[in-house]
Amino acid sequence: MKKASVSRIRKDMTHLVEKVGLRLAGSAEDRAAMEYIADQFALAADECSIEEFPVICRDVKSEVLEIRIGGKWQKFPASLFGSAPGTHGKTLSGKIVYFAPQTDFQRADLSYLKDKVVVFWGTHIETPDHYRRLLEAKPAFVLMTDTRYPANCALADGLFPAYVRKYGALPVMNVAYLDVIRWVDEKATDARLKIVGGLRQSTSGNVVATLYGSDPGAGILYMGGHHDTQAGSVGADDNAMGVCTAMETLRLLAEEPRKRTIKFISFGAEEQLSVGSAEYVRKHRREIAAQGKFMVNVDSASSKVGWNTMLWQCDARARKLLTEIAHKRDYYFTESTELCPYGDHFPFCAAGLPAFWFGRENCATGRYFHHRPDDDLTKVSFDLIAQVADISAEFLLKAANAPALPFAGKLPEEFEAATAKCWRDLFGGWKGFAPMPEELLEK
Numbered sequence: 001m002k003k004a005s006v007s008r009i010r011k012d013m014t015h016l017v018e019k020v021g022l023r024l025a026g027s028a029e030d031r032a033a034m035e036y037i038a039d040q041f042a043l044a045a046d047e048c049s050i051e052e053f054p055v056i057c058r059d060v061k062s063e064v065l066e067i068r069i070g071g072k073w074q075k076f077p078a079s080l081f082g083s084a085p086g087t088h089g090k091t092l093s094g095k096i097v098y099f100a101p102q103t104d105f106q107r108a109d110l111s112y113l114k115d116k117v118v119v120f121w122g123t124h125i126e127t128p129d130h131y132r133r134l135l136e137a138k139p140a141f142v143l144m145t146d147t148r149y150p151a152n153c154a155l156a157d158g159l160f161p162a163y164v165r166k167y168g169a170l171p172v173m174n175v176a177y178l179d180v181i182r183w184v185d186e187k188a189t190d191a192r193l194k195i196v197g198g199l200r201q202s203t204s205g206n207v208v209a210t211l212y213g214s215d216p217g218a219g220i221l222y223m224g225g226h227h228d229t230q231a232g233s234v235g236a237d238d239n240a241m242g243v244c245t246a247m248e249t250l251r252l253l254a255e256e257p258r259k260r261t262i263k264f265i266s267f268g269a270e271e272q273l274s275v276g277s278a279e280y281v282r283k284h285r286r287e288i289a290a291q292g293k294f295m296v297n298v299d300s301a302s303s304k305v306g307w308n309t310m311l312w313q314c315d316a317r318a319r320k321l322l323t324e325i326a327h328k329r330d331y332y333f334t335e336s337t338e339l340c341p342y343g344d345h346f347p348f349c350a351a352g353l354p355a356f357w358f359g360r361e362n363c364a365t366g367r368y369f370h371h372r373p374d375d376d377l378t379k380v381s382f383d384l385i386a387q388v389a390d391i392s393a394e395f396l397l398k399a400a401n402a403p404a405l406p407f408a409g410k411l412p413e414e415f416e417a418a419t420a421k422c423w424r425d426l427f428g429g430w431k432g433f434a435p436m437p438e439e440l441l442e443k
């Protein structure tokens with residue numbers, strides 16, 4: 001088999017990260033990325049198409065946060081959360097209250113948050129009950145502080161769509177951790193926020209390329225990564241690298257004879273909680289149930305510094321096969337079998353397929369440039385991307401050509417119950433979500 005080409009990978013990465021840049025789901029750049037990926041896929045694949053789906057686009061024209069310190073208003077960087085509404089061009093203001101969700105939800109009464117600006121020590125509201133209670137307290141707006149990556153800039157993130165659909169939402173911004181420390185030290189009193197633009201209905205898509213196998217009944221293998229990014233981030237590691245790995249793996253495998261079909265998918269809207277991959281498995285549920293055998297996910301696995309990680313949602317035979325291929329190529333990783341719904345493998349697991357996820361971390365909480373503007377080409381290693389493509393290609397080719405599939409082609413039983421529960425609670429299950437409440441959208 002051919003070896004992955006570092007120069008081709010560099011060219012693809014440069015196009016997606018520097019030429020297209022920011023790729024928010026439903027935006028013009030998202031569309032430009034899909035078209036480039038479709039063109040590249042089409043050069044080597046037997047078939048390629050863009051499968052569109054509706055998406056809520058975060059379309060912010062301006063976002064201005066001001067904090068009053070010593071009687072004077074000062075501007076600070078802030079980033080509106082995905083799935084959170086803007087202020088419809090109005091200015092909202094209130095007194096600052098610091099809130100530690102780790103302990104403050106123990107209070108029976110949260111009415112003291114009414115009309116306040118809640119500075120929240122964390123980025124995720126972990127349970128639907130906490131989300132509902134915070135909303136019912138009716139704060140003016142919420143400023144989230146990412147406690148995983150204490151940063152001097154505002155990171156980006158999103159609210160859980162399932163919670164927004166069920167309970168509604170209010171403006172939620174991410175602010176810089178180190179700014180919040182300053183507000184505390186300098187006794188900031190008030191905050192005010194004006195956002196022009198916000199959420200609007202749009203379209204995104206999955207780019208799907210197929211390499212047909214010689215035996216149509218022998219099963220389908222899937223490999224994918226997402227092309228969209230978080231607000232403000234050009235997403236080199238998260239996740240142009242995953243898409244470029246899939247494009248290169250397809251090129252390596254295109255000329256190889258194979259018995260089973262392999263599909264390569266560049267998913268849209270992963271950053272809104274795997275919207276594209278969930279759409280894909282809902283649309284192709286029957287085909288996946290009848291023919292699907294495995295899913296390989298690549299997301300954020302190319303940081304120059306750090307260590308490789310592997311998330312297994314598959315049996316011991318698949319683990320052994322991939323481990324042998326990787327070790328032979330001097331690629332080692334930490335391992336986990338925990339359930340993780342924050343990746344494009346997850347909807348495939350919910351559809352009954354086994355999977356693994358190539359990842360890479362560089363700090364104890366993940367990656368220090370997570371969802372930040374500086375997740376750019378200077379942070380990634382093209383050699384590592386080539387290595388992941390070579391390993392994926394060998395794994396997929398072995399699986400595609402073995403007379404009998406060399407591992408169980410279904411999700412191991414021990415993952416089933418928790419996966420099904422999470423699929424229902426966070427993704428709305430096979431029916432999907434109710435539409436976004438109209439009042440949260442821009443007119």
Ligand SMILES: [Zn+2]
Nearest residue numbers: 238239299300
């Ligand atoms: Zn990602």
